[in-house]
Amino acid sequence: MEQRVIRLNRNLYLNEINQAIAKGPFHDTWDSLSRYETPTWFSKAKFGIFIHWGVFSVPAYQNEWYPRNMYIEGTLEYEHHLKTYGLHENFGYKDFIPMFTAKKFYPKEWIELFKQSGAKYIVPVAEHHEGFQMYQSSLSHYNAYKMGPCRDILKELKLASEDSGLYFCTSSHRAEHWWFLGYGKQFESDIKEPLTTGDFYWPSVKEQPEEDDLYAVPYPSDDFLVDWLLRCCEIVDRYNPKLFYFDWWIQHEAFKPYLRKFAAYYYNKSNKLGEQAAICYKHDAMMFGTGIVDMERGKFADCKPFIWQTDTATAKNSWCYTNSLDYKSSEELICYLIDVVSKNGNLLLNIGPKADGSISESERTLLTEIGSWLAVNGEAIYNSKVWRYYGEGPAKEVEGKFSEGNTGAYTCRDIRFTVNNGAIYAIVMKCPPDGNTLITMLADNKDQNIPMFHGIIKQVTLLGYKGPITWSKDTNGLLIQTTPLKNTFPIVFKITCD
Missing domain, CATH: 3.20.20.80 (Glycosidases)
Known part of the structure; x- marks a missing residue:
């Protein structure tokens, strides 16, 4: 019946x-x-x-x-x-x-x-x-x-x-x-x-x-x-x-x-x-x-003119909770989010609660650490748009589904860009311990018919940082200097232009 x-x-x-x-x-x-x-x-x-x-x-x-x-x-x-x-x-x-x-x-x-x-x-x-x-x-x-x-x-x-x-x-x-x-x-x-x-x-x-x-x-x-x-x-x-x-x-x-x-x-x-x-x-x-x-579990190697999404999980080996999960680090997940956003994408990050409805301490820690980073640097992510170039640096992104984990480790020279609030955000994927960051995309390339950047920089700040900062710009790029930094997560420079 x-x-x-x-x-x-x-x-x-x-x-x-x-x-x-x-x-x-x-x-x-x-x-x-x-x-x-x-x-x-x-x-x-x-x-x-x-x-x-x-x-x-x-x-x-x-x-x-x-x-x-x-x-x-x-x-x-x-x-x-x-x-x-x-x-x-x-x-x-x-x-x-x-x-x-x-x-x-x-x-x-x-x-x-x-x-x-x-x-x-x-x-x-x-x-x-x-x-x-x-x-x-x-x-x-x-x-x-x-x-x-x-x-x-x-x-x-x-x-x-x-x-x-x-x-x-x-x-x-x-x-x-x-x-x-x-x-x-x-x-x-x-x-x-x-x-x-x-x-x-x-x-x-x-x-x-x-x-x-x-x-x-x-x-x-x-x-x-x-x-x-x-x-x-x-x-x-x-x-x-x-x-x-x-x-x-x-x-x-x-x-x-x-x-x-x-x-x-x-x-x-x-x-x-x-x-x-x-x-x-x-x-x-x-x-x-x-x-x-x-x-x-993958992304594009370059910026796209359309909005897209990648879905991945906090664990490398499962989407649901199991007794043998191999979790990613919060640093890895934050870098993943940054790279995806710089290419006009969204990150859909999966968690797997236990059968009883509780969420593991490992996932709680990962989520709160991501949130702590976004609380300081979120203006470079939310409501942002892509810049002329998504980034620079030696790390080579592998494009395609199920391609995550194949990108080489990020260095202090790997930088991702977004635009928001009348500024360019330069996100350095690996914090430079000596406090020196060179952004080559912002160099004075006057001999080029189409320079990578030809704007006027008015101010440079480091989000969440209250120490001294100096910057100079020449044909090599924009050199930013701070005190030596101890940070395991990416850092974000806000570059205000005129």
Whole structure:
């Protein structure tokens, strides 16, 4: 009986969506969606917090792909599951749900920490690949409001963030669910037919396709694609996120008409409310200019004329909390933020709370140290624009997704630029211990037809520094001298020009 109610609601809801698209002003064509404009708030915010938290946080082993890999014979997760929880047919992934109680989940404390970090928006994952919805849903019983914590996680985070002035956004990774749990059908486990729409494990059809296979078969069924569309629209209708982030695989050919429908519905909804919404996507899933380009764990080597985003995590080896995380340093994360902003991008930094809802001390320390740096130097980041050049120095940036960690160590000669408040900000990525900084981009190159810089410098200050400072400018560059500095983080010079 429950399945019949779900199907009836699905048909009615789909009709409502189509009717809303027909009224415009955005229609489900790339031509129409090209009238999209990046929200002003996003271009100014620069820094957001991504949150991977869910049932996969309960085993806390390896990474957030535990629910998939635990069903692949021979993997570490498979062996760990047998040893720790027993046979898959007796204890499957669904049996972690009652253990996901979130007893220490205090949304106001989370948001306070995020504010201290200097973040301006949050992007909690509404549904990951494994299919457990972190919000109240009428499309499946397997959601956090009805099972596990029995709380509307998304709603609580929305209310807390908006009360604190942070922009509430969210993400869906539902597309990958088509194949995510498919290996569980290859041996005796709790994943078995019949599986119908609304079931937790439905459809679990096949092994993982190649990431760049835009035509992987079997194609997602119409039933699955409609379900995907409805779930996305339900999130929009219930929570009105200011940005909707999609993980990969929506670039598959089968998703295109449904993705266009969602974009039109979402943009129309926001337009009706007098707001600007945005969709963040990867792998050219959308026509360029209809949303925000995202690059996972990577960035561009040079400045771009369009606003973009990179998403990465505090840990190098997982997006969710596990018992074996390899955390990055706060210095590394601050430099990452600076480099991305200098190239017209935003940084979406992920954290992974524990299953009980607490945030590890390691991540708390990282976030507060980032926030401390931004409290002093934030004027070079927030609301900033790119300069004529993004930077200078010997460090060679490697461009592309999953390219982080391949850039050489920054030196005192590596400098990144932004513009704000009528000034050029020169951010020195490695603090010079002797107090001497030479900025070659600001040299007097009078013999060049197009000098790198030909403005008049009126004043040079070092943010957060109260000691003596001198500067001089010649054909070698702008030489700035301070007392010897002991600082493990980047330093920021504010160069006021006339």
